[in-house]
Amino acid sequence: MxxxxxxxxxxxxxxxxxxxxxxxxxxxxxxxxxxxxxxxxxxxxxxxxxLAHVAGLTGIARDGDRLWIGAMTTHATVTGDATVAAAIPGLARLAAGIGDPQVRNRGTLGGVIANNDPAADYPAAVLALDAIVETDRGSYAADDYFQGMFATALADGEIVRRIGFRVPQAAAYAKFRHPASRYAVVGVFVARFADGVRVAVTGAGPGVFRWADAEAALSTDFSAAAVKGLTLDDGDLNTDIHASAEFRAHLAGVMLADAIAAA
Amino acid sequence: MQTRLTINGQDLSREVAPATLLVELLRDELGLTGTHIGCDTSQCGACNVLIDGVAVKSCTLLAVQADGKAVTTIEGLATGDTLHPMQAAFREAHGLQCGFCTPGMVMAGIEIVRRRGPNVDAETIAHDLEGNLCRCTGYMNIIKAIEAGARMMGETANA
Missing domain, CATH: 3.30.43.10 (Uridine Diphospho-n-acetylenolpyruvylglucosamine Reductase, domain 2)
Structure with missing residues (x-):
């Protein structure tokens, strides 16, 4: 190199x-x-x-309605952590599906969130779980943090310290993963809270985004029937060698139903 | 950058250029060529080594990131002429053909036992090999080898 x-x-x-x-x-x-x-x-x-030796970037703790995970926490740690499993089991299952075992031993939550790959899994969880991204300079609501392909609210040199996920009543992630890269061709994270449902989609578009129509339907009736036939507008979605925008729009509906069933 | 590592039980302190990958240090500077470079894109697992007992892909780790840690490569598994149980199982079950992926597969097998225990089933082994590619065997004998190696590691631990 x-x-x-x-x-x-x-x-x-x-x-x-x-x-x-x-x-x-x-x-x-x-x-x-x-x-x-x-x-x-x-x-x-x-x-x-x-950042591996910087103090204060690891640790997992439940504090009220938030589950805080340090930025340098590996996917393997999230996968096997009892506090995560008790608070948001769908988040542990998401981490267990990133890459492969050796990758999960190295890859970190903060690294994923700072990079914001449009096909990464964690951004869907951060957005759907209404998380707070805390940095060395302040904090961001997830709704303000993600700003499209590889773009975030982070200033140059700003360091993610920890992520505070809002603990839901139920949540799950479903992804159609690319068989070689294991990135999401489309991934959908569904989170049900007392005050409504949040749905985030990754892999399908230029960056993670919320699916307003699905949220509205599920907030009234949290069931696959409530969103049957619902698809995304393929005009804003990605077409590449792996999948067309039309196929991704269809897949989003399928992944949404899978996530609801798993939640 | 001055870097201190323990490699297969031996302490090592040397100047390492920051851009040196761990696999490059092992192969090119230390002559430990049992660790292979297959894809060089963290997909194939031929470069798997253990860092403090945990399997990682040494093509996607800087040598300086392993400072202060204990690295185990395929050369460090056997005790004298006695193979590690996972190595012995690969030989017994014919878990290899050309052998290129084998060092990484053996390391992945040891990692599976670390996480899943010695009684891990074949289905779990097959799933957990998702980060290792073999272009010869069709994987069946590799899975059998890891299953047998896991049992042997369990017996060794209980002996």
Whole structure:
């Protein structure tokens, strides 16, 4: 790979400083998106700032109606964590379906959320579970955080500290996964709260988005029957070598029904 | 960057360029060529090694990220001339043909036992091999080998 400098800070302040002084710098969490991007020269950082040793970026805790998960928590940890399983079992199942076991041992929640790949799984959970994204500078509601393909509300050098998921009455994720990459061709996360239902779709469009028609129908009647025949408008969806927009629009309805059944 | 690792039980301290992948350190600098590079895109699992006992893809990890940790490669599994139970099971069950994927498969098998225990069933093994590609065997003997290796690891642990 192209050479770069490497910093291993132990605190958020030192990480921010290393980033600011690192030229074209990038934070590395699990590295399972960033390192392939550097290999293929999609990214050419001067400095990598490793967040693995920064204090305060791990840990899982329930606090009232929020489940807080540290940014550097791996998918494997979320998959097997008893607090997650008790509060939001659908979130643990989502984590268990990311990549493969070796990838889940390295990949992190914060890394996924900071990168915001349009076919990643976690953004659907963060958005549907009305989460708070807390950073070293402040916090964002999920509705304001995701801003389209690989775009987020994060400023340059801003570090995700932890994610606070709102604990639902019921929730589940269903994805039609690409058999080779294991990314979502379409993934739908459904979350039922006392004050309504939230539905988020990933993989289908240029970034994760909420599905207003499905939310309205399910808030009245949380059943597959309530959304039978409902499809997305394919005008805004992706067409690529894997699937057409029309196929993704159809799949979204199928995944929605699967998620409702699993919730 | 000065980096300290334990590799197959031996302490190592050396200057490592930050852009060096762990698999490059192992193969190109330390001559441990049992760890293979298949796809180099974190799909095939031929480069699996254990870091503090947990399987990772060494093509998608910088050597400097493993600083302070214990790395186990395929060369570090056997005790003298005695194969690790998972290695012995691959030989017994003929869990390989060309052998290219085998080091990564053995590591994946050990990882499966770590997470699922020695009584893991064949269906779970097949599912948990989703991060390992073999282009020869059709996987059936690999699954049999891991199942047998898991049982042997259980017996060894209880012995």
């Amino acid at each position: 192209r050479e770069f400098a490497y910093a291993r800070p132990a605190s958020l302040a030192d990480a921010a400083s290393a980033f600011a002084n690192g030229g074209e710098a990038a934070f590395i969490a699990g590295g399972h998106t960033l390192l392939p991007a550097i290999k293929s020269r999609l990214r050419m950082p001067d400095t990598l700032v490793d």
